Amino acid sequence: xxxxxxxxxxxxxxxxxxxxxxxxxxxxxxxxxxxxxxxxxxxxxxxxxxxxxxxxxxxxxxxxxxxxxxxxxxxxxxxxxxxxxxxxxxxxxxxxxxxxxxxxxxxxxxxxxxxxxxxxxxx
Amino acid sequence: xxxxxxxxxxxxxxxxxxxxxxxxxxxxxxxxxxxxxxxxxxxxxxxxxxxxxxxxxxxxxxxxxxxxxxxxxxxxxxxxxxxxxxxxxxxxxxxxxxxxxxxxxxxxxxxxxxxxxxxxxxxxxxxxxxxxxxxxxxxxxxxxxxxxxxxxxxxxxxxxxxxxxxxxxxxxxxxxxxxxxxxxxxxxxxxxxxxxxxxxxxxxxxxxxxxxxxxxxxxxxxxxxxxxxxxxxxxxxxxxxxxxxxxxxxxxxxxxxxxxxxxxxxxxxxxxxxxxxxxxxxxxxxxxxxxxxxxxxxxxxxxxxxxxxxxxxxxxxxxxxxxxxxxxxxxxxxxxxxxxxxxxxxxxxxxxxxxxxxxxxxxxxxxxxxxxxxxxxxxxxxxxxxxxxxxxxxxxxxxxxxxxxxxxxxxxxxxxxxxxxxxxxxxxxxxxxxxxxxxxxxxxxxxxxxxxxxxxxxxxxxxxxxxxxxxxxxxxxxxxxxxxxxxxxxxxxxxxxxxxxxxxxxxxxxxxxxxxxxxxxxxxxxxxxxxxxxxxxxxxxxxxxxxxxxxxxxxxxxxxxxxxxxxxxxxxxxxxxxxxxxxxxxxxxxxxxxxxxxxxxxxxxxxxxxxxxxxxxxxxxxxxxxxxxxxxxxxxxxxxxxxxxxxxxxxxx
Numbered sequence: 096x097x098x099x100x101x102x103x104x105x106x107x108x109x110x111x112x113x114x115x116x117x118x119x120x121x122x123x124x125x126x127x128x129x130x131x132x133x134x135x136x137x138x139x140x141x142x143x144x145x146x147x148x149x150x151x152x153x154x155x156x157x158x159x160x161x162x163x164x165x166x167x168x169x170x171x172x173x174x175x176x177x178x179x180x181x182x183x184x185x186x187x188x189x190x191x192x193x194x195x196x197x198x199x200x201x202x203x204x205x206x207x208x209x210x211x212x213x214x215x216x217x218x
Numbered sequence: 219x220x221x222x223x224x225x226x227x228x229x230x231x232x233x234x235x236x237x238x239x240x241x242x243x244x245x246x247x248x249x250x251x252x253x254x255x256x257x258x259x260x261x262x263x264x265x266x267x268x269x270x271x272x273x274x275x276x277x278x279x280x281x282x283x284x285x286x287x288x289x290x291x292x293x294x295x296x297x298x299x300x301x302x303x304x305x306x307x308x309x310x311x312x313x314x315x316x317x318x319x320x321x322x323x324x325x326x327x328x329x330x331x332x333x334x335x336x337x338x339x340x341x342x343x344x345x346x347x348x349x350x351x352x353x354x355x356x357x358x359x360x361x362x363x364x365x366x367x368x369x370x371x372x373x374x375x376x377x378x379x380x381x382x383x384x385x386x387x388x389x390x391x392x393x394x395x396x397x398x399x400x401x402x403x404x405x406x407x408x409x410x411x412x413x414x415x416x417x418x419x420x421x422x423x424x425x426x427x428x429x430x431x432x433x434x435x436x437x438x439x440x441x442x443x444x445x446x447x448x449x450x451x452x453x454x455x456x457x458x459x460x461x462x463x464x465x466x467x468x469x470x471x472x473x474x475x476x477x478x479x480x481x482x483x484x485x486x487x488x489x490x491x492x493x494x495x496x497x498x499x500x501x502x503x504x505x506x507x508x509x510x511x512x513x514x515x516x517x518x519x520x521x522x523x524x525x526x527x528x529x530x531x532x533x534x535x536x537x538x539x540x541x542x543x544x545x546x547x548x549x550x551x552x553x554x555x556x557x558x559x560x561x562x563x564x565x566x567x568x569x570x571x572x573x574x575x576x577x578x579x580x581x582x583x584x585x586x587x588x589x590x591x592x593x594x595x596x597x598x599x600x601x602x603x604x605x606x607x608x609x610x611x612x613x614x615x616x617x618x619x620x621x622x623x624x625x626x627x628x629x630x631x632x633x634x635x636x637x638x639x640x641x642x643x644x645x646x647x648x649x650x651x652x653x654x655x656x657x658x659x660x661x662x663x664x665x666x667x668x669x670x671x672x673x674x675x676x677x678x679x680x681x682x683x684x685x686x687x688x689x690x691x692x693x694x695x696x697x698x699x700x701x702x703x704x705x706x707x708x709x710x711x712x713x714x715x716x717x718x719x720x721x722x723x724x725x726x727x728x729x730x731x732x733x734x735x736x737x738x739x740x741x742x743x744x745x746x747x748x749x750x751x752x753x754x755x756x757x758x759x760x761x762x763x764x765x766x767x768x769x770x771x772x773x774x775x776x777x778x779x780x781x782x783x784x785x786x787x788x789x790x791x792x793x794x795x796x797x798x799x800x801x802x803x804x805x806x807x808x809x810x811x812x813x814x815x816x817x818x819x820x821x822x823x824x825x826x827x828x829x830x831x832x833x834x835x836x837x838x839x840x841x842x843x844x845x846x847x848x849x850x851x852x853x854x855x856x857x858x859x860x861x862x863x864x865x866x867x868x869x870x871x
Contacts, residue, residue: 114648154722179640201640
C-alpha cells in the first residue's frame with residue numbers, strides 16, 4: 096500500500112473527517128483524519144503529505160494557519176480549502192497571498208471533490 | 219411691591235378718619251348750639267312781648283281806674299257821694315297817675331318802673347312805629363287830660379263842666395284801647411313770625427344734620443362697606459375682585475393695601491380656577507386619591523381613557539379597582555406590599571407597567587404609571603397623585619420595532635446560521651452519496667454500516683430542523699398568550715444554541731453560572747431570548763476590536779438578589795465602552811457600529827423588554843476592559859416554584 100498518495104483531512108467535526116476518509120479510501124487514497132487545526136499542525140510536522148484537505152474555520156487554529164505551517168514544511172504540497180461560509184475565506188486567502196490550489200464550499204459534492212483531487216495531484 | 223409703596227405715600231397726604239370724626243362731631247355740636255341759641259332768643263323775645271301785652275292791659279285798667287277816681291273825686295267834692303275824705307281820693311289819683319305816666323314813659327323809652335306794690339317792672343322799649351305813635355298819641359292826650367285836671371277840675375261849676383266836656387272829647391279810653399289793641403296785635407304778629415322762624419330754624423337744623431351724617435357716610439362708611447363686600451367676595455373665590463379706593467384716609471390706605479396684596483397673591487400663587495384649567499388641560503391621566511386610596515379627583519383625560527361619560531362613575535372608586543398590575547392576568551393588586559413600601563420610603567414610584575381597567579368596556583389598558591405621595595401637615599400619608607400614560611400606541615410601535623430589529627438581527631446571524639447548517643448538510647449529502655456509490659459497486663456492504671450511516675443522516679437532519687425552529691421562534695411576533703412562567707436557566711441555554719458555533723469559532727469561552735433552584739420568572743420566552751441574542755451579538759462585535767490576544771470570556775450568571783428579585787448578569791472582557799457611549803446605550807438609533815450593521819435599536823428594545831417584565835437593567839463598562847449588563851427581574855411572591863411545568867407546555871415536548 097506504500098504507493099497510495101497520503102492525504103491529510105482536517106476538520107473540527109469528527110463526522111466530517113470520517114466521511115472524507117471513507118470517500119478517499121474508496122477512491123484509493125491513504126487518508127488520515129485530523130480533528131482540529133492543532134492536531135493537523137502536529138501531523139504535518141510528522142510526515143510528507145501528497146495533499147492536505149482542510150476546513151477554513153476552526154476554533155483553535157484556522158485553515159489559513161494550517162496552510163502557512165504547511166508552506167514552511169513543504170511549500171509544494173497541494174492545499175484544498177473547504178469553507179463553510181461561502182467565498183469570503185477564499186477571498187481573504189487571496190488577499191493574504193497564501194497559496195491555495197482550490198477551495199470548495201460546504202456542503203461538498205463528492206463527485207466534484209474526486210475530480211478536483213485527481214486534477215490537483217496530476218500537477 | 220410698587221403698589222405697596224404707592225399706598226404708603228397716599229396715606230401720608232390724606233385726612234385721617236380721626237379728623238373726619240372730629241369734624242363731624244364739631245359740626246353737629248355747632249349745629250345744635252346754634253339751634254339752641256336761636257330758640258332761646260326767640261323764647262326771650264316772646265316772653266318780653268307777652269309781658270308788654272300784659273303791661274298794656276294794666277295801663278288800660280290803670281287809666282280806667284284814674285278816670286273812675288276823677289269822677290269819684292268830683293262827686294265827693296260836691297258831696298254827692300259818701301262822706302269819704304276827698305283828700306284820699308286825690309292822693310290815689312296822683313299815685314295811679316304817676317304809675318301810669320311811669321309805665322307809659324318806660325314803654326316809650328324803655329327802663330324800669332315801680333309798680334306801686336313793691337315790684338319793679340322792667341319794660342322793653344317799643345320800637346315798632348304804629349304801636350309807638352299810638353302810644354305817644356295816648357300820652358299826649360293823657361297829658362292834656364292831666365292839664366285839665368290840674369287847671370280846671372277845681373274851678374267853678376262851668377269850668378268843671380267844660381273840663382269834663384273836654385276830658386270826654388279827649389276820648390282817652392278809646393285811644394288807650396287803640397294803643398293797647400295795636401300793641402297786642404303787633405305782639406301777636408311777632409309771635410307768629412317768630413314761630414315761623416323757629417320752624418325754619420328747626421327744619422334747617424334737620425337738613426344740616428342729615429347732610430353731615432350723609433357726608434360722613436360718603437367719606438367713611440361707604441369705603442368700609444365696599445372693602446368689606448370685596449373681602450367677602452374674594453373669600454368666596456372671586457379672587458379677581460378689587461375694592462375701589464376713593465378716599466385718602468386709613469380706609470383708602472387699607473383698600474389699596476388689600477388690592478396690592480391681592481394683586482401680589484394673584485401673581486405669586488395660583489387660584490383654584492387656574493389649577494383647574496391646568497389639570498383639565500393635561501393630556502395624561504391624573505387620579506388623586508385620599509389616604510384610603512379612594513379616588514377623589516380625576517381629569518378629563520382619565521374619563522376619556524376609561525371610556526366613561528363623566529367623572530361621576532370614577533369618583534369614589536378604589537384605586538386598586540382601576541389600576542391593575544401587569545402583566546399577570548390574575549388581577550393582582552397594584553400595591554403589592556413592596557411597591558407600597560417603596561412608595562412610602564421614597565414618596566414616589568415611577569413608570570410602573572400597570573393596566574387601567576375600564577369598568578365600562580372591560581378593556582385592560584396598558585399604562586405607564588407614576589405616583590407621588592401626598593402628605594398631611596405632620597408628614598403622614600394623606601393620599602396619592604397618580605399620573606398614567608396610555609401605552610397602547612407605544613406598545614404597538616415597540617412591537618413593530620422589536621420585529622424590525624429581529625429582521626436586522628437575522629441578517630447578522632445568517633452567516634453563523636449558514637455555517638451551522640452547512641456541516642450537517644455536508645454529512646447528509648456525503649453519507650447519502652457514499653451509500654449510493656457503494657451500493658452501485660460490487661462490494662458487499664454490511665447492513666449495520668448502512669443503518670449507522672442512515673442514523674447519522676437523521677441526526678444531522680434533526681439538528682438542522684432544531685436550528686430552523688429557533689430561527690422561526692425568534693422571528694415570530696410576540697403575543698400575549700406567549701407569557702408564561704419561565705426558567706431563566708433554560709432561556710439562557712436556548713439563547714445560546716444558535717451561537718455555540720460562533721463562540722467556538724471566535725475563540726470565546728462562555729461561562730454559564732446559573733444557581734440551582736431559582737424561582738421562575740413570568741415572561742415571554744422569545745422576547746427574553748432576543749435579549750440574550752442582542753447581548754451576544756454586541757459582545758461579538760466588541761471582541762472584534764480586541765487585538766491583544768487576551769483570553770476572551772463571556773460570563774452569564776443568574777442568582778437570587780434578596781427575596782424579591784432575580785439578578786442576571788451578562789459580562790464580557792471585550793473592548794468596553796467609554797462614558798459617551800455608555801450614557802447612550804439605551805438611546806434609540808444610537809449605534810457605534812458601521813452603517814448597515816447596527817440598527818441602534820437593540821439595547822433600546824432590550825430595555826423595553828426588561829421593563830415590560832417588571833425588571834430593570836443597568837450597565838457598567840470600563841473602556842478596554844469589558845462590559846457588564848445587570849438585569850433584575852422582580853419576583854412575585856406568588857411565583858410558582860421551578861417545576862418546569864409551564865416550560866414544557868410552551869415547548870410542546
